[in-house]
Amino acid sequence: MSDLTLAVxxxxxxxxxSTLLDPSxxxxxxxxxxxxxxxxxxxxxxxxxxxxPTLIDFRDTPDQVKLDELxxxxxxxxxxxxxxxxxxxxxxxxxxxxxxxxxxxxxxxxFFSSDPDVELTLALDWIRSEVSVLADLLVGYxxxxxxxxxxxxxxxxxxxxxxxxxxxxxxxxxPLVNTWxxxxxxxxxxxxxxxxxxxxxxxxxxxxxxxIDMLVGVLPDWAIDVLESLAGSLVRFLRNALDIGxxxxxxxxxxxxxxxxxxxxxxxxxxxxxxxYPVFRIEDPYPVLDWSPPLGSPTTGGDPRLIPVKVxxxxxxxDLQETEVVLTASIGAYQ
Amino acid sequence: MPYTDNIDVYGALHEDGINNVIDHLRHxxxxxxxxxxxxxxxxxxxxRRGSDTPLTHRPRRVQSLTPxxxxxxxxxxxxxxxxxxxxxxxxxxxVIGTDGLVGLDFAVQVTDMGIDFxxxxxxxxxxxxxxxxxxxxxxxxxxxxxxxxxxxxNAIEQFRGYxxxxxxxxxxxxxxxxxxxxxxxxxxVPLADSLHCFxxxxxxxxxxTMVDRPTVEGPLTIPQSPKFHIDDIRITDPEAIEEFxxxxxxxxxxxxxxEVFLRLSVFPSVAESVERTVQQVLSMQNPVLTLAGxxxxxxxxxxxxxxxxxxxxxxxxxxYVDIDVAAPGGS
Numbered sequence: 170m171s172d173l174t175l176a177v178x179x180x181x182x183x184x185x186x187s188t189l190l191d192p193s194x195x196x197x198x199x200x201x202x203x204x205x206x207x208x209x210x211x212x213x214x215x216x217x218x219x220x221x222p223t224l225i226d227f228r229d230t231p232d233q234v235k236l237d238e239l240x241x242x243x244x245x246x247x248x249x250x251x252x253x254x255x256x257x258x259x260x261x262x263x264x265x266x267x268x269x270x271x272x273x274x275x276x277x278x279x280f281f282s283s284d285p286d287v288e289l290t291l292a293l294d295w296i297r298s299e300v301s302v303l304a305d306l307l308v309g310y311x312x313x314x315x316x317x318x319x320x321x322x323x324x325x326x327x328x329x330x331x332x333x334x335x336x337x338x339x340x341x342x343x344p345l346v347n348t349w350x351x352x353x354x355x356x357x358x359x360x361x362x363x364x365x366x367x368x369x370x371x372x373x374x375x376x377x378x379x380x381i382d383m384l385v386g387v388l389p390d391w392a393i394d395v396l397e398s399l400a401g402s403l404v405r406f407l408r409n410a411l412d413i414g415x416x417x418x419x420x421x422x423x424x425x426x427x428x429x430x431x432x433x434x435x436x437x438x439x440x441x442x443x444x445x446y447p448v449f450r451i452e453d454p455y456p457v458l459d460w461s462p463p464l465g466s467p468t469t470g471g472d473p474r475l476i477p478v479k480v481x482x483x484x485x486x487x488d489l490q491e492t493e494v495v496l497t498a499s500i501g502a503y504q
Numbered sequence: 505m506p507y508t509d510n511i512d513v514y515g516a517l518h519e520d521g522i523n524n525v526i527d528h529l530r531h532x533x534x535x536x537x538x539x540x541x542x543x544x545x546x547x548x549x550x551x552r553r554g555s556d557t558p559l560t561h562r563p564r565r566v567q568s569l570t571p572x573x574x575x576x577x578x579x580x581x582x583x584x585x586x587x588x589x590x591x592x593x594x595x596x597x598x599v600i601g602t603d604g605l606v607g608l609d610f611a612v613q614v615t616d617m618g619i620d621f622x623x624x625x626x627x628x629x630x631x632x633x634x635x636x637x638x639x640x641x642x643x644x645x646x647x648x649x650x651x652x653x654x655x656x657x658n659a660i661e662q663f664r665g666y667x668x669x670x671x672x673x674x675x676x677x678x679x680x681x682x683x684x685x686x687x688x689x690x691x692x693v694p695l696a697d698s699l700h701c702f703x704x705x706x707x708x709x710x711x712x713t714m715v716d717r718p719t720v721e722g723p724l725t726i727p728q729s730p731k732f733h734i735d736d737i738r739i740t741d742p743e744a745i746e747e748f749x750x751x752x753x754x755x756x757x758x759x760x761x762x763e764v765f766l767r768l769s770v771f772p773s774v775a776e777s778v779e780r781t782v783q784q785v786l787s788m789q790n791p792v793l794t795l796a797g798x799x800x801x802x803x804x805x806x807x808x809x810x811x812x813x814x815x816x817x818x819x820x821x822x823x824y825v826d827i828d829v830a831a832p833g834g835s
Contacts (some may be wrong), residue, residue, distance in 0.1 A: 170821075172521025174507070174514070181512030183828050185800075191831040318752060322580060457525055457777050473587050476580055478532040478777070480525055493508045500521040503528045503578070 609646030
């Protein structure tokens with residue numbers, strides 16, 4: 170028989186998680202940038218989470234928690250492309266030597282002198298992404314201090330006195346406590362940046378059309394001819410410059426998924442709130458009474474400072490069932 | 505059957521866990537359980553730790569009295585860095601009719617305390633959803649030696665004679681004049697050889713309810729905590745009562761004094777420690793919720809299937825909680 174039993178229903182956990190993922194609490198906000206050279210892409214992203222009524226699903230065998238189909242709604246998802254094409258000058262060659270050793274040169278025309286030469290913003294705020302996570306619920310023990318009770322008390326006392334001597338006040342950072350932690354450890358992640366994969370080809374084609382249109386507007390036909398002569402074709406040139414492979418969708422997906430690491434940003438946000446971070450933590454030994462008066466506060470007269478009363482948490486177990494999670498703990502007897 | 509049918513959170517504390525907490529309190533804050541006058545506090549050194557007999561090989565410290573029972577304590581309590589007291593020092597017990605000029609040494613010690621969430625079912629004294637607590641209280645009075653008694657009497661007579669001779673000084677004014685009292689060695693606590701001690705087994709019966717209480721520091725706003733109420737206190741030491749039959753009025757008076765002592769002194773401190781601990785556990789020391797600044801309020805609903813909430817069942821104190829969580833923005 171355990172000394173403490175704490176059970177939380179799946180519905181209760183869903184209520185709490187829904188609150189944690191409320192737009193006023195959790196948002197995905199970042200401005201990642203990918204700058205390999207001539208081609209630069211920067212994203213301005215701001216998103217919130219949406220989900221159905223049962224986001225968290227408890228699994229009994231094995232004990233796992235599923236974060237099921239969490240939607241990421243992009244309120245802002247602007248991809249800013251910048252292309253700096255190397256300057257290309259035509260003409261300026263020596264027609265005939267001059268009288269004084271110089272040259273009479275052909276007229277010179279330079280292109281792509283601006284930096285960047287092409288700027289495009291692609292607004293993707295109409296797309297939705299989706300995350301699903303399957304995680305194990307595990308119990309761990311973190312040791313941030315000695316497990317010797319008396320020595321720990323001495324350490325705490327001395328650390329506070331050192332702070333006082335330095336003219337600072339507590340608490341001690343990092344805290345000199347050991348903790349039982351219940352954490353979610355992700356087993357599988359499934360992040361689908363584009364909920365509908367087919368849309369991506371249209372996006373990329375649109376992007377290329379706009380780049381080509383801009384270039385066509387800037388360059389005279391003969392220059393296009395020259396470019397084509399230099400690069401084979403403008404599209405091939407752009408493909409080379411942008412390092413676009415045969416699959417346009419894959420290219421844009423790589424830009425967002427790998428170069429800008431948007432999934433990593435999403436995971437980091439989830440890490441902060443749900444994943445790989447204790448969802449329940451209890452100090453061991455658990456403080457029942459603090460120092461009296463508390464460390465950092467002066468004692469009155471010659472009165473001693475009463476030591477804290479802490480009780481050891483000897484065991485802590487988690488049992489996940491279909492409808493609830495049950496935590497049990499044992500309080501150690503005084504020895 | 506799941507613990508959380510129709511509710512969000514279920515919490516249960518087994519009596520063994522609470523008794524372990526009380527045992528830790530007894531050893532690490534002995535001054536919560538032991539009270540005595542200055543001489544008795546000075547006499548606590550006479551017990552060697554782990555022994556229930558006073559030391560005899562050390563010279564007896566002048567004007568100190570050995571407490572009734574050995575005080576169990578953790579070694580860190582007497583560590584020189586903190587040098588915590590084993591007893592709470594109290595003023596001497598005033599002798600009636602001496603205008604507070606004479607007091608007696610005494611000690612009152614709670615030597616054992618344990619909660620029982622499954623009181624005897626056949627006992628009519630217990631109602632549904634009540635708990636019992638067994639407490640052992642030892643107390644003793646320092647009865648003065650004849651010599652000390654005479655000294656005290658002389659001091660009082662001399663003081664009263666002096667005040668009578670002074671036409672400009674009333675007795676009330678004299679009693680207020682500390683310097684004057686000091687000149688006559690008053691107030692006086694006549695020396696006793698030892699405390700006359702007795703121990704009684706006390707049974708406490710009570711209920712647990714939820715009461716409003718300031719929120720503990722934590723990620724969840726928990727404005728309530730369980731509270732241990734005392735409904736009745738009885739002396740349950742049949743051997744002592746049979747061996748020394750006492751008038752019912754004396755027994756009742758004794759019970760009354762012990763009840764007041766437990767209600768106002770020991771019990772609130774111990775109960776509040778347990779109550780606060782439960783409230784802290786319910787507030788969930790959860791770094792995730794701390795990060796999010798989420799607040800939550802709780803309700804303990806009752807229903808036909810849960811007539812009592814909190815409920816005392818099967819050696820446990822059980823709570824069935826509905827939790828209402830809100831984001832900082834209030835959504």
